[in-house]
Amino acid sequence: MKLDLEADLADLLQQITDIYSVSDNETELANAVEQTLQDYAHLEVIRNGDAVIARTQLGRDRRVLIAGHLDTVPVANNLPSERREVDGEDRIYGRGTCDMKGGVAVQLKAAATLSNPANDITWVFYDHEEVDGIYNGLGRIANELPQLLVADFALLGEPTGAVIEGGCQGTMRFSVTTTGVAAHSARAWLGHNAIHDIAAVIEKVANYPVGEVTVDGLVYREGLNVVAISGGIAGNVIPDTCSVEINYRYAPNKSTDDALAEMQKLFAGYELKVNDLQPGARPGLDIAIAKEFVSAVGGVPRAKYGWTDVARFSGLGIPAVNYGPADPSKAHADDEYCPVQDLYRCYEAMKQWLENDEVAR
Amino acid sequence: MKLDLEADLADLLQQITDIYSVSDNETELANAVEQTLQDYAHLEVIRNGDAVIARTQLGRDRRVLIAGHLDTVPVANNLPSERREVDGEDRIYGRGTCDMKGGVAVQLKAAATLSNPANDITWVFYDHEEVDGIYNGLGRIANELPQLLVADFALLGEPTGAVIEGGCQGTMRFSVTTTGVAAHSARAWLGHNAIHDIAAVIEKVANYPVGEVTVDGLVYREGLNVVAISGGIAGNVIPDTCSVEINYRYAPNKSTDDALAEMQKLFAGYELKVNDLQPGARPGLDIAIAKEFVSAVGGVPRAKYGWTDVARFSGLGIPAVNYGPADPSKAHADDEYCPVQDLYRCYEAMKQWLENDEVAR
Numbered sequence: 001m002k003l004d005l006e007a008d009l010a011d012l013l014q015q016i017t018d019i020y021s022v023s024d025n026e027t028e029l030a031n032a033v034e035q036t037l038q039d040y041a042h043l044e045v046i047r048n049g050d051a052v053i054a055r056t057q058l059g060r061d062r063r064v065l066i067a068g069h070l071d072t073v074p075v076a077n078n079l080p081s082e083r084r085e086v087d088g089e090d091r092i093y094g095r096g097t098c099d100m101k102g103g104v105a106v107q108l109k110a111a112a113t114l115s116n117p118a119n120d121i122t123w124v125f126y127d128h129e130e131v132d133g134i135y136n137g138l139g140r141i142a143n144e145l146p147q148l149l150v151a152d153f154a155l156l157g158e159p160t161g162a163v164i165e166g167g168c169q170g171t172m173r174f175s176v177t178t179t180g181v182a183a184h185s186a187r188a189w190l191g192h193n194a195i196h197d198i199a200a201v202i203e204k205v206a207n208y209p210v211g212e213v214t215v216d217g218l219v220y221r222e223g224l225n226v227v228a229i230s231g232g233i234a235g236n237v238i239p240d241t242c243s244v245e246i247n248y249r250y251a252p253n254k255s256t257d258d259a260l261a262e263m264q265k266l267f268a269g270y271e272l273k274v275n276d277l278q279p280g281a282r283p284g285l286d287i288a289i290a291k292e293f294v295s296a297v298g299g300v301p302r303a304k305y306g307w308t309d310v311a312r313f314s315g316l317g318i319p320a321v322n323y324g325p326a327d328p329s330k331a332h333a334d335d336e337y338c339p340v341q342d343l344y345r346c347y348e349a350m351k352q353w354l355e356n357d358e359v360a361r
Numbered sequence: 362m363k364l365d366l367e368a369d370l371a372d373l374l375q376q377i378t379d380i381y382s383v384s385d386n387e388t389e390l391a392n393a394v395e396q397t398l399q400d401y402a403h404l405e406v407i408r409n410g411d412a413v414i415a416r417t418q419l420g421r422d423r424r425v426l427i428a429g430h431l432d433t434v435p436v437a438n439n440l441p442s443e444r445r446e447v448d449g450e451d452r453i454y455g456r457g458t459c460d461m462k463g464g465v466a467v468q469l470k471a472a473a474t475l476s477n478p479a480n481d482i483t484w485v486f487y488d489h490e491e492v493d494g495i496y497n498g499l500g501r502i503a504n505e506l507p508q509l510l511v512a513d514f515a516l517l518g519e520p521t522g523a524v525i526e527g528g529c530q531g532t533m534r535f536s537v538t539t540t541g542v543a544a545h546s547a548r549a550w551l552g553h554n555a556i557h558d559i560a561a562v563i564e565k566v567a568n569y570p571v572g573e574v575t576v577d578g579l580v581y582r583e584g585l586n587v588v589a590i591s592g593g594i595a596g597n598v599i600p601d602t603c604s605v606e607i608n609y610r611y612a613p614n615k616s617t618d619d620a621l622a623e624m625q626k627l628f629a630g631y632e633l634k635v636n637d638l639q640p641g642a643r644p645g646l647d648i649a650i651a652k653e654f655v656s657a658v659g660g661v662p663r664a665k666y667g668w669t670d671v672a673r674f675s676g677l678g679i680p681a682v683n684y685g686p687a688d689p690s691k692a693h694a695d696d697e698y699c700p701v702q703d704l705y706r707c708y709e710a711m712k713q714w715l716e717n718d719e720v721a722r
Contacts, residue, residue: 073595169547173596184693185608186530186667188584195587195605196567202560223549226556227600228593234434235534235588235608235637237693244556247546247596276596306547332545332598 003036005112009343010083010092013105017081017094023071023135026050026127030070033108033125042115043123046148050127051137053148054111060120062289064354065151065318067138067309068104068158069129072096076334083340090340099130099331102338103157103324106346110354117354122151129309133278138309142316153289154313154320158306159331159338162345164294165304165322166218166283168311172248172259173227173276176201176267182233182240191238195231198242202226204266205246213251216283218303220251245275249305252280278307281314283321290319296353297323306331323349364397366473370704371444371453374466378442378455384432384496387411387488391431394469394486403476404484407509411488412498414509415472421481423650425715426512426679428499428670429465429519430490433457437695444701451701460491460692463699464518464685467707471715478715483512490670494639499670503677514650515674515681519667520692520699523706525655526665526683527579527644529672533609533620534588534637537562537628543594543601552599556592559603563587565627566607574612577644579664581612606636610666613641639668642675644682651680657714658684667692684710 003015021029030050038045043054050070072095081094092102104125111123126137133139142149158165178198183191210222224246231242250259256279264272284290285301294301304310304322313320325342364376382390391411399406404415411431433456442455453463465486472484487498494500503510519526539559544552571583585607592603611620617640625633645651646662655662665671665683674681686703 171547171597184667184690185584185586185588186532186610187690188586188610189582190690193567193586195590196563198590199560199563199567202557202563206554206557206560221550223546225546225549225554225599226593227546227596227598229556229559229590229603230593232587232589232591232606235606236532237588238586239588242590245593245596249547249549306545329545329548329551 001032003032003108005036005109009105009109009347010340012109013092013097013102013338013343014081014083016101016105017092017097018079020079021070021072021096022074023128023131026070030125030127033070037111040112043111048141048145049137051141052125053122053141055122056117056120058120060118062152063120063122063150065122065124065149065154066107067124067126067154067156068100068107069126069137070104071127071130072099073130073332078334078336091337092340093335093337095336097338098159098326098336100158100324102159102326102343106325106343106350107157109347110350114351114354119354121354122148132276136309138312142312149316151318153293154318156308156310156320156322157324158308158322159324159326159328160322161327162325162342163299164297164301166285166301167215167252167281168304168306168308168322169220169222169249169251170254170256170259170280170311171276171278171307172250172263172274173245174263174272174274175243175245177241177243177271180238180240183238185236185238188238193238194242195239198229198231198244201244201267201270208266213253215251215253216286218283218301220303221305222251223249250280252282255279279311279315281311281320284319287319290321293321293353297349362393364393364469366397366470370466370470370708371701373470374453374458374463374699374704375442375444377462377466378453378458379440381440382431382433382457383435384489384492387431391486391488394431398472401473404472409502409506410498412502413486414483414502416483417478417481419481421479423513424481424483424511426483426485426510426515427468428485428487428515428517429461429468430487430498431465432488432491433460434491434693439695439697452698453701454696454698456697458699459520459687459697461519461685463520463687463704467686467704467711468518470708471711475712475715480715482715483509493637497670499673503673510677512679514654515679517669517671517681517683518685519669519683520685520687520689521683522688523686523703524660525658525662527646527662528576528613528642529665529667529669529683530581530583530610530612531615531617531620531641531672532637532639532668533611533624533635534606535624535633535635536604536606538602538604538632541599541601544599546597546599549599552601554599555603556600559590559592559605562605562628562631569627574614576612576614577647579644579662581664582666583612584610611641613643616640640672640676642672642681645680648680651682654682654714658710
């Protein structure tokens with residue numbers, strides 16, 4: 001099937017929202033994107049797994065990379081999409097409308113329209129962003145086809161409420177396990193209760209002094225949270241093991257090594273296992289090309305809290321920012337939505353920037 | 362199939378251990394017990410669900426009730442049974458050998474042998490002891506056929522290491538749940554972490570001053586333990602709910618109402634849900650008939666820690682004690698076993714008591 005990129009942005013967002021694409025199920029949407037973009041002669045279209053890369057080859061001095069992921073978190077009875085006016089605002093509700101099919105809709109329409117941009121553009125629509133970092137489609141492309149990601153500046157269309165958000169926080173997920181000795185609960189003194197020992201671990205997490213950190217002029221608010229806990233064998237047995245999974249969101253002035261060392265120190269003496277460890281990205285808004293983008297779009301940049309693939313570009317040496325429609329606090333929420341006005345605003349800003357880019361003149 | 366009750370007690374224990382009878386799967390063993398005991402003319406055999414009652418009707422002045430459960434906790438790669446000498450001791454290893462097929466073997470052989478006892482005897486072999494109290498076979502008989510449980514004294518063959526254990530502790534299992542607000546873990550301050558709140562609940566449990574309580578001359582050691590915990594939605598979501606299951610083992614000087622009130626006070630302000638609440642039983646060794654049993658068997662009685670169905674007899678107004686082969690601390694253990702010598706000792710003591718019971722003379 002093909003998408004109708006001539007349609008209004010709100011209709012286009014509903015088209016792609018209604019193609020189910022929970023992580024690991026992106027094939028149908030990737031096929032639609034690939035087949036649709038192949039009709040545009042100004043684009044070279046490359047398929048990699050369930051990612052689609054489309055680029056202009058106009059020989060411009062500079063190349064901009066604009067990326068968005070196709071997958072969503074699991075559906076929570078919030079598909080198909082619905083267009084509703086709430087609080088006086090015209091909105092598209094549904095899984096993925098905020099994170100981040102709104103950004104993908106803007107990018108698809110811009111990819112079709114900008115046939116003669118001031119900069120060459122590489123559009124990347126990729127898979128597996130909402131799962132463990134090892135599966136990430138952008139990471140796979142960076143490994144398999146690194147030449148496709150060469151660019152002077154990158155823009156990631158994650159939801160930012162149509163405001164430029166610089167950098168992103170790093171994220172580390174790890175488990176801490178306590179070990180005891182099983183026994184019948186009527187003779188608890190013959191055993192050692194591993195769940196009782198986990199209380200001290202939770203307290204360490206809850207009382208850890210996370211705070212606000214200023215990096216390159218933007219303020220990041222860190223977080224340390226237990227996100228899962230499990231333990232227990234039966235109602236009459238003293239549990240001999242208990243595990244918590246902890247998520248550390250850290251400001252981008254710390255490296256992954258810094259974050260790991262910090263947590264290893266905090267949980268010294270405990271069994272700690274790292275499940276996911278992703279670097280943050282400094283906002284980098286002090287470099288020239290970033291300043292030019294900010295000036296073209298307008299508004300005051302702010303810090304990005306959530307981890308985004310901006311950090312991958314940062315790792316590849318490409319300055320990158322987040323900029324996309326919808327309120328990021330609605331990402332993953334059951335009542336996830338994208339304001340229709342945000343779609344228009346992002347699309348117009350992007351057209352203005354790429355059609356009038358002083359950098360490439 | 363029938364059991365060979367003429368066999369040596371060690372062989373008999375292996376026969377019944379090797380008939381799988383995890384709770385809810387007692388039918389095959391109950392059939393074997395029923396069919397085997399029907400061959401003995403001095404016994405009237407009654408079937409109720411997967412329980413078998415066999416009794417003498419000799420018109421004696423007094424009636425003794427002797428009970429054992431047929432079910433076991435789930436198998437942990439410890440069937441079929443094995444006879445091995447360990448630490449110089451002849452043992453039968455396998456699920457249920459300790460809790461409590463050793464006692465059942467002694468009772469089956471005694472039921473077959475004691476054709477002309479000094480007291481009338483009611484033998485009860487019942488189902489569903491290792492699961493929630495509402496399913497208990499003895500409880501079902503008490504409801505459906507209460508006249509079958511009328512007796513002057515009761516003996517429960519739970520493992521006691523062939524020592525008389527008086528009474529039993531009460532047990533209460535309940536859950537405490539904390540409730541928070543879900544949010545993306547990169548913006549934790551928009552949510553409220555329910556797992557962080559559970560730490561205070563665990564601390565209350567771990568720090569609760571449980572102690573030793575003397576009741577009718579026997580010392581009971583109480584216990585309060587978290588036996589299970591669960592919470593968490595995903596690695597990047599602040600959890601909005603967390604639950605612990607808590608097991609309170611309390612001395613038999615407290616009623617179920619006392620125990621409930623105590624826990625409600627301890628967890629005031631929390632959501633508390635009772636999953637199981639069983640009364641304890643005072644040892645009651647100060648009454649005449651109990652003293653006579655103690656004197657016939659010999660040894661020094663001690664307190665019973667685990668909850669046993671002795672409490673049901675206590676509720677029916679029947680003085681009751683625990684007395685059976687095997688070390689109770691091996692109940693539910695993967696290396697559960699019954700020393701062969703304990704079988705002989707319990708069998709001989711029971712024969713001596715019931716063939717020479719001064720009470721009924």
